[in-house]
Amino acid sequence: MPPDMAGNPEAIFEVVQLPTGEIIDVQLRKSSGVRAYDDAGAARHPQVVAAAASRARLNSFQRSLTLKFRPTD
Numbered sequence: 001m002p003p004d005m006a007g008n009p010e011a012i013f014e015v016v017q018l019p020t021g022e023i024i025d026v027q028l029r030k031s032s033g034v035r036a037y038d039d040a041g042a043a044r045h046p047q048v049v050a051a052a053a054s055r056a057r058l059n060s061f062q063r064s065l066t067l068k069f070r071p072t073d
Contacts, residue, residue: 005034008072015065029066037071 009032016025031038 005037005071008070009033009037010068010070011038013067013069015067016063017065018063019061032069 010030011028011032012030014025014027014029015023017023028038
């Protein structure tokens, strides 16, 4: 996290996956407003995206998932 980041900004990513769980695309859909946080966020850390997608897949498979990341959540 950038040391000067105020509040709890939200970045929203869209993740596209195969039925096997393989992540084939990650796109930033809504910036947090803090470029350093967006740049260091889920798109740069595929294990975070994969873990979040894996939890979402427990309910039912969805090819496209919308994941919201907030630094203090």
